[in-house]
Amino acid sequence: MQPDDLARTLSPKLGDLLLGVEPFEGMAGRVRFRREGALDLFRVVRDDLSFTHLSMVGGVDWVDHREVFYVAWSDSLRQYLLLSTDVPAEDPRVESASSVWPSANWHERETWELVGVSFDHHPDLRHLLTPDGYAFHPLLRSFKLHEPEELEVKSRHV
Amino acid sequence: MTTPAARTATPAPSESPAGDLALGKELPMADQPAVPFVEIETLRVKEFIPAAKEALSSLVAEQGQARVIRPVFNWAGRNSLFPLHWGLACCAIEFAAGFGARWDAERFGVVPRSSPRQADLMIVNGTVTWKVAHKLITLYEQMAEPKWVIAMGNCATGGGPFRTAYSVVPGVDKLVPVDVYIAGCPPRPEAMLDGILKLEQLIRERKE
Numbered sequence A: 001m002q003p004d005d006l007a008r009t010l011s012p013k014l015g016d017l018l019l020g021v022e023p024f025e026g027m028a029g030r031v032r033f034r035r036e037g038a039l040d041l042f043r044v045v046r047d048d049l050s051f052t053h054l055s056m057v058g059g060v061d062w063v064d065h066r067e068v069f070y071v072a073w074s075d076s077l078r079q080y081l082l083l084s085t086d087v088p089a090e091d092p093r094v095e096s097a098s099s100v101w102p103s104a105n106w107h108e109r110e111t112w113e114l115v116g117v118s119f120d121h122h123p124d125l126r127h128l129l130t131p132d133g134y135a136f137h138p139l140l141r142s143f144k145l146h147e148p149e150e151l152e153v154k155s156r157h158v
Numbered sequence B: 001m002t003t004p005a006a007r008t009a010t011p012a013p014s015e016s017p018a019g020d021l022a023l024g025k026e027l028p029m030a031d032q033p034a035v036p037f038v039e040i041e042t043l044r045v046k047e048f049i050p051a052a053k054e055a056l057s058s059l060v061a062e063q064g065q066a067r068v069i070r071p072v073f074n075w076a077g078r079n080s081l082f083p084l085h086w087g088l089a090c091c092a093i094e095f096a097a098g099f100g101a102r103w104d105a106e107r108f109g110v111v112p113r114s115s116p117r118q119a120d121l122m123i124v125n126g127t128v129t130w131k132v133a134h135k136l137i138t139l140y141e142q143m144a145e146p147k148w149v150i151a152m153g154n155c156a157t158g159g160g161p162f163r164t165a166y167s168v169v170p171g172v173d174k175l176v177p178v179d180v181y182i183a184g185c186p187p188r189p190e191a192m193l194d195g196i197l198k199l200e201q202l203i204r205e206r207k208e
């Protein structure tokens, strides 16, 4: 599937929520969308374009804004598809994809704790890799490597 | 029959008790039983024997504890160090190699046990993250006393190459008391065996 085919299917359904479809090496294409249309886009991509599996969710801190990206895989097309959206740094939130692809659950938890993008209507937005109550988002560019400071760790049985 | 000096000092019974009363004196006991000296001494000895017995037995127990029981326990303990069978990061590969045919740590009585209840030595072989820290403490607390900890490798000793990372505990001694540190990234199995022998030396000198 080529970027033109993607655009033909997506633009009538999403209208101006779709910002563009570009070629992307090794994938069917890169779909850029407004974050308001996230759930609609996910449903169309899964049901109409047959990208039934979400292989990863991640985030990038571009200092003035943050980007959330999704990589979906289609078993029938044997192709990946990259979806990406920009969120403002002051209000970093986007709708959770876990109601469309359940595998998004843990990826979104990881993206939330490392890049600080919050996911609305996520069923279980807890820390995944860092301890509970961890106060930093370590993959943000504003995060400084520090001399080791002790985090309070309590044994469950003390 | 002789009476003890204390008893003889008591005033003899008065001829006229009524007259003494009238003078306001204390009425002496008329029929005070004269306790025979032998009986008193017997009583004293009867009191002395259990006290002496107790002192002697505690002395024997102390000396026996220090000279017999403790060395025997230390000997048994240092020749059957059972480490917890687990692996945290790359150092676990060297840990595993140490129990293979080539280095054969089992000849020192070191047998990895899969349950902390059966282990008395925790070899922290790898990077400890803050996320896993409370699980490490739980495992340590589940081990039966007496227990020892070896920090194996630079990561367990002080954070190693990840010292400034956001997720790594800079030294496992922040979480549990460590007896022996082994340097290296990773330490070779010989170094691990050397650390275990150092720990055996510590246990040999253990007093309580």
Ligand code: SF4
Binding pocket: B089, B090, B091, B092, B125, B126, B127, B152, B153, B154, B155, B156, B160, B161, B184, B185, B186, B187
């Ligand atoms: S000390 Fe080196 S070999 Fe051992 S766990 Fe750390 S990085 Fe890995």
